[in-house]
Amino acid sequence: MSATAELLVCADLRDTRYGGYPDLSGDVSVLLVGWMAAADAADTGPLPSCVRDALVRASLAHWCLALLGEPADARTPAPGLSGRLRAPLAWRVVNQADAAAPLFEQPSHPWSLQGQCGLLFRDPPVFGDARLWRLAHRRSALDASLLARLGIEGLLLPGTDGEFVEALFGSGDTRAQWLAALHASATTLGLPVREVNADTFRQTNWFGDR
Amino acid sequence: MDETTDAPMSGAFPLAGGLGSVVRIPVPGSGNLAVELTAKGWTPAGGSSSTLFIQDPTGQRHLRLDYGFNKRTNSVNYHWNQQKMNPSAPGAQFPVTNHQPAGKGGEWLYKGAKAYRAAGRLMIVTGVALDVVSIVVATRPLHQAVKVVSGWGGAWLGCKLIGAGGAVAGTAIEPGLGTAIGAGVGCFAGGLGGYFGASWAAGHLYDWVEGTYFSPLPEVALPAQ
Numbered sequence: 001m002s003a004t005a006e007l008l009v010c011a012d013l014r015d016t017r018y019g020g021y022p023d024l025s026g027d028v029s030v031l032l033v034g035w036m037a038a039a040d041a042a043d044t045g046p047l048p049s050c051v052r053d054a055l056v057r058a059s060l061a062h063w064c065l066a067l068l069g070e071p072a073d074a075r076t077p078a079p080g081l082s083g084r085l086r087a088p089l090a091w092r093v094v095n096q097a098d099a100a101a102p103l104f105e106q107p108s109h110p111w112s113l114q115g116q117c118g119l120l121f122r123d124p125p126v127f128g129d130a131r132l133w134r135l136a137h138r139r140s141a142l143d144a145s146l147l148a149r150l151g152i153e154g155l156l157l158p159g160t161d162g163e164f165v166e167a168l169f170g171s172g173d174t175r176a177q178w179l180a181a182l183h184a185s186a187t188t189l190g191l192p193v194r195e196v197n198a199d200t201f202r203q204t205n206w207f208g209d210r
Numbered sequence: 211m212d213e214t215t216d217a218p219m220s221g222a223f224p225l226a227g228g229l230g231s232v233v234r235i236p237v238p239g240s241g242n243l244a245v246e247l248t249a250k251g252w253t254p255a256g257g258s259s260s261t262l263f264i265q266d267p268t269g270q271r272h273l274r275l276d277y278g279f280n281k282r283t284n285s286v287n288y289h290w291n292q293q294k295m296n297p298s299a300p301g302a303q304f305p306v307t308n309h310q311p312a313g314k315g316g317e318w319l320y321k322g323a324k325a326y327r328a329a330g331r332l333m334i335v336t337g338v339a340l341d342v343v344s345i346v347v348a349t350r351p352l353h354q355a356v357k358v359v360s361g362w363g364g365a366w367l368g369c370k371l372i373g374a375g376g377a378v379a380g381t382a383i384e385p386g387l388g389t390a391i392g393a394g395v396g397c398f399a400g401g402l403g404g405y406f407g408a409s410w411a412a413g414h415l416y417d418w419v420e421g422t423y424f425s426p427l428p429e430v431a432l433p434a435q
Contacts, residue, residue: 017279017286022256034281045293068252089252107268110251112293113258137255160259160279161291206281 005208006036007051007186007193009179010201019114019159020166025143029175032201033165033182039209046112046162047104050189055156055165056100057185058178063120063153066091066127067103068136089136091119091127111162118156120169120178125151144170154178163206218344221358222409225337226365226401231330233366235373235393237381240303242266245377245393247327249274260291261323262390264304270294273304273386275312275320282309288317290386304385315387323390338362353416360412361405368404373397 010032014024018032035051059065069092094100109115117136119125125132131150134140138157147153147170154175155168169175179195186193196204234244243266249258250269258274265272271294280289290310297305312320341358348354373396380392 019279040298106251107270108251110249110253110269112291113249113251113253113260113269115251115253117254139255161276161281163281203284205284209282 005038005192007054007182007191008034008036008196008201008204009182009193010034010196010198011175011179013198013201015198015202017160018164018166019161020157020164021142021155021168022138023141024168025141027144028142028147029144029169029172031167031169031175031179032159033167034163034201034204034206036204036206036208039207047158049101050191051165052101052104053097054182054186054189054191056094056097057188058182059118059120059154059156060095060097060100061181061185062177063122064124065094065100065156066119066121067094067100068092068109068115068117069103069106070108089133091132093124111158114158114160114162116158119152120154120156120174121152123151142168218347219340220344221337221339221341222361222365222402222405223337224333224340225362226369226398226405228330228333228337229365229369229401230373230394230397231327232334233369233373233397235370235377235397237264237303237377237389237393238374239378240264240381241271243271243273245373245390247323247330261320261327264386264389273306275316275323275386275390277320280309280311283311288312288320290316303381304389306386312387319387319390326394353413353420356416357409357413361409364404364406364408364411365401366404368400368402368407369397370400372400372403375400 011030013032014030016022024030033055035048037048056065069090092103094103104111104116129150131140131146135142135155140146153170157166157168159166167178169178183193231247234246237243237245243264246263246265247261249260249263250265250267259278260274260276262275263269263272265274273290273292273295275288276291277288278286280287289312290306292304292306292308295304296302297307341361345351345354345358373393376392376394376396377389378392380388380390382388
């Protein structure tokens with residue numbers, strides 16, 4: 001078994017055990033992504049580079065991707081927020097897969113501690129909108145209309161320990177389009193993708209050692 | 211004022227007791243790892259589900275005690291997560307694998323660290339408040355202020371130094387669990403010793419400086435040109 005053997009995607013599972021967004025409306029389309037790996041790969045890190053690349057390429061197939069990063073001026077707090085939410089943050093727009101990789105590795109936004117958030121969009125949203133920062137903080141209830149108002153078609157969030165990815169979409173069509181793009185990008189990278197139901201996802205032996 | 215009977219309470223005990231919740235206690239010989247109770251980097255509101263971190267200054271290399279879904283056991287439990295620690299390397303200081311269940315001891319440590327993260331900060335505030343009161347009511351406020359501030363510095367230094375020793379000793383007994391307990395106990399002991407030691411030394415130094423007088427040299431007329 002290679003280090004990362006297979007991607008498993010599940011479209012009908014909403015389970016907080018896998019992390020992700022805490023307060024989701026029923027009209028948001030969810031796609032949970034997990035990856036099987038060799039037992040000795042458990043110690044190599046939460047997000048294998050091939051999985052990261054597949055996710056990024058799928059996201060850039062039809063959309064632009066923005067990820068959290070450090071602002072140029074670290075003293076500038078996120079606007080319109082108070083208290084602890086005023087931590088300095090910035091959105092970094094990515095148009096090429098190579099440019100995204102370092103953003104997943106930033107110590108300032110640890111993927112394994114769910115300190116990252118990806119936005120999928122076609123036309124750039126208003127990045128200064130406080131509602132976007134609340135989304136990044138997982139503070140506001142998320143529904144499809146909010147995504148539409150913000151001009152966001154999808155969100156990519158690290159799940160528990162950064163070892164799952166929760167992809168959230170404003171519509172089922174967008175989810176289907178992103179999933180097709182994921183199949184294509186993963187195939188290009190030699191990574192099989194299997195769509196599974198909730199039971200199979202829950203019972204998966206992720207490291208093949210049980 | 212009778213100094214012995216009317217002296218206000220010292221902030222030494224609460225301060226030393228709370229320091230471990232905020233001080234980064236180094237683990238010597240580990241490549242700049244230290245024991246901390248907070249994550250490095252930004253996390254969403256609510257923070258991390260981990261309560262204890264043995265991590266480098268960036269947080270990129272870490273061992274952390276976590277509660278939640280464990281991808282390896284497919285169940286929710288107390289477990290260790292590690293990143294870039296290379297636990298299977300020969301002679302690894304922390305041979306704790308990713309997702310390794312932490313057992314009953316890990317559960318107690320997790321809950322203790324979670325409570326202590328908040329309680330420790332409250333203890334520090336209490337200690338500082340007691341010390342400020344002691345300055346306000348002292349007959350020699352400057353003398354007391356010098357003692358108090360020196361005590362704080364000594365406590366911080368003592369926590370780091372003795373805590374580091376405790377971390378090494380604890381790691382030798384049980385890497386991870388022992389590291390954290392050793393660092394915590396050492397920090398408290400070092401904080402207390404450092405506080406009283408630095409405070410005592412600063413008080414004596416102040417008295418010595420205060421009791422030192424400088425006699426003017428006798429004036430001598432310039433020799434005639």
